[in-house]
Amino acid sequence: MVVCGDDGLVHRLAAELSGLYGERVTLVVPPAGEGRRRPAAVQGRAAALLGRMTGAVGRGANGGPAAAVRVVEAPGPDDEALAEAGVERAMALALVYDDDETNIQAALRARRINPRLRLVIRLYNRRLGQHLEQLLDQAALVGDADAGTTVLSDADTAAPALVAAAVAGTSKVIEAGGLLLRAVERPAPGPGATAAPGTCTLALLSDGDGPDLLPGEQEAERAATRGRIVLETVRYTESAPAPASRLAAARSLPLGSFFSRRLRWALLGLAAAVCGLAVASWLVVEESSAKHAMYLSLLDLFAINDPAKDESTGRKVLQLLSGLVGLLLLPLLLAAALEGLGTFRSASALRRPPRGLSGHVVLLGLGKIGARVLVRLRELGIPVVCVERDPQARGISLARSLRVPTVIGDITEEGVLEAAKIGDSRTLLALTSSDTTNLEAVLYARAVKPDVRVVMRLYEDRFARAVYRTLRDSHPRALTRSRSVSFLAAPAFAAAMMGRRILGAIPVERGVLLIAALDVAGCAELEGRTAAQACRPGAWRVLAVDQGPDGRHPGAQPGEPPAGHVLGPGDRVVVAATRQGLADLLGRRSRPRTDVR
Known part of the structure; x- marks a missing residue:
């Protein structure tokens, strides 16, 4: 495996591939200097991460020594650097530079050097990533299923987990072949409480020693005083929110942003004054209808009516008051025009937090x-x-x-x-x-x-x-x-390099549970066993079974896999697993460990 990059994701990915999957890894990193780590420091960083993941520094997921991590220093992933890293003989290449252009250029070079190479590319631009996948897959050898291209974004991988951790009551939803799974955090159920139907406990939250991932049923029942992460199904019959009506949509328009509050109140007061003058004119002027009184008031307001020299005293007073109100109208109209123009000019400017904002x-x-x-x-x-x-x-x-x-x-x-x-x-x-x-x-x-x-x-x-x-x-x-963004993204990148797709990742404090779809064929831990027998507490748990082309088993629910069904070569299962548990299921099972004193 070859990993090229210039930030922390390189170390995480090297630890995943070397420690959990037992692969030989070659890193292509920038030369030392300007804060860059030297090769020995890079190897030490990967070894330290590996030790914290496996429980013993330098011991891989197979119980023996972790695969060596070779380091190649190069300013960038040019032809010479890729050749020195052995891309022409490599099984997979991960390009995880922070710059999209660098990753794209390196991917094109690598595909030309080795058409059978499995490519995993880190790109922020999702639309560009889709086109790049198609282009590089067309350049690969026809009929070689392993020479695929996967474009991932560490930002897209980590964003749902960060939002789920920040927002109370917001669940992480994972789609697994027509089955919607939602992971939520629940408080301690208390002694004697039973789990809700259609749910299963994925993890027991930390009580001082760290979380317990994928506990057994008896262990979950005994830990009645600990909070937990529960996986539950989301039914398609859940009522969707009703579409907003036209009136509601009109109310949501930001019409109030065109004029300030003071200006709106001033205009409202001016309109009330005009209406008051019209009513007074209707009462004072004899033989005058309401429409005629309003007409006279507006003429006086705009100063286009004849002076009321031969009218009654009341009419003269009303004309003077209307003229005074008309003097106030001009600056208000000018202020409204300027504020409206300023609103359009500042439409592209950043908004300031509004008054009264809370709970954000x-x-x-x-x-x-x-x-x-x-x-x-x-x-x-x-x-x-x-x-x-x-x-x-x-x-x-x-x-x-x-x-x-x-x-x-x-x-x-x-x-x-x-x-x-x-x-x-x-x-x-x-x-x-x-x-x-x-x-x-x-x-x-x-x-x-x-x-x-x-x-x-x-x-x-x-x-x-x-x-x-x-x-x-x-x-x-x-x-x-x-x-840690790199901690959340590394499992998905490593699984893509191994040719496996991760459906989703569920963060549990500083750990991660992976939801993956696996073929039963060739997996000794699953084939020939029922779904209940195939589970291993602390490592993996079968959530659902897909029986070939007929679709997901109708009785498959989290915590309740199809009873009595023996997993066969044609089945496909959805599992929740730790990173090491997923590596074991992929064929690298742990051997008995001997502690080194």
């Missing part, structure tokens, strides 16, 4: 990850206020087009978070690329509002663990979550 999500950082998270939050109809230091950031134009209130400024400066109304917010999403900046923002937000829910983007595992424990102990009643 404060999103820090509008880079690649922040932009994808912003789209997800708006799709859910959740009010958002964004904070970004760089006016030219990737997500600024998106926030402008979505009319999302945005504050431009450094979050470490005083007054920036107050401008985003952090004191009235419900959740803080700190998604900048700096761990210390995210931590500083979270600490300041907790000082302003101790019970605010926070989700941080942190890369370093040890740092994230220390931060999580400290914040949890300091604010036990507030929800604290830390997520």
Whole structure:
């Protein structure tokens, strides 16, 4: 396996392939200098990640020594670098540079060098990725099923998990061949409680030693005082929201944004004064109808009526009052025209947080990850206020087009978070690329509002663990979550390099559960067993069975696979598995370990 990249995803992906799948990995990284790690440091970083995932540094998923990670230093993935990495003999190549253009050029070179190569490309532009997949698949050898191309985005992979962690009551939904699965966090059920029908427990939340993934039924029953992640089905019969009526759609138009509140009240008062003058004229002038009285009042208002020299005293007074009101009309009309023009001119400008806003999500950082998270939050109809230091950031134009209130400024400066109304917010999403900046923002937000829910983007595992424990102990009643984008994205990239597709990933604190569809044929852990017998607590669990072309088994539900059905070569199963459990199912099962003292 060859992995080319220039950021943290390279280390995560190398650890996944080397430790969990036992593959020989060659990394192509930029040369040392300007903050870059040298080859020894890169190997050490991958080994440290591998050790934390497998429980013993340097031991792979097969119980023996982890496969070696070879490092090639090169400024970029040119022909010489790809040749030195052995792309012509490689099984798969992952291009995970942060620049889309670099990945595209390298993919075209690699396909020319090795038409049988399986390509996994990291691209932010989804539409371009679809066209690139078709182009590179056409360039591959005809009939070679392994020479496929997969385009993934770490931002798209991680955004749903970040949104699900930030929004209370929002579930993560995964589609698995017509079956909709939703993972939700439930509080402790208490002693004697029974699980709801159609659900299964995926994980027991941390009680100090970390979460327990895919516990057995007896273990889940004994842990009645621990919160848990539950997987449940989403029925297609659930009522969909009724379409909005035309009246509701008209009310939702931002007509009030054209004129300020003061101007609207002034115009309303002026209209009331005109109506009052018309009524008074109708009462004072004899033999005058209501229409004629209104007509005379408007003529006096615009100063185009003859002077009432031969009229009654009351008529003269009303004419003078109408003239005075007419003097006030001109500046109001001018102010309305200027405000309307200013509204159109500022339509492309960033909005400021409106007055009275509360219960919103404060999103820090509008880079690649922040932009994808912003789209997800708006799709859910959740009010958002964004904070970004760089006016030219990737997500600024998106926030402008979505009319999302945005504050431009450094979050470490005083007054920036107050401008985003952090004191009235419900959740803080700190998604900048700096761990210390995210931590500083979270600490300041907790000082302003101790019970605010926070989700941080942190890369370093040890740092994230220390931060999580400290914040949890300091604010036990507030929800604290830390997520690493590369940690969430690496399993999907590794599975794509192995030729497997991951249906979805469910984050559980700092761990990840994978939902995958696997063929039973050739898998000794599944073939010839019932769905209940094929489950291994702590490793994997069968959620549903697809019996060939007839579709999903009608009795398949999470926690209730088809009873008595023996899995055969023609079946396909949907499983929830840990990363090591998925590697075991793919044919690299663990051998008995011997601890090294």
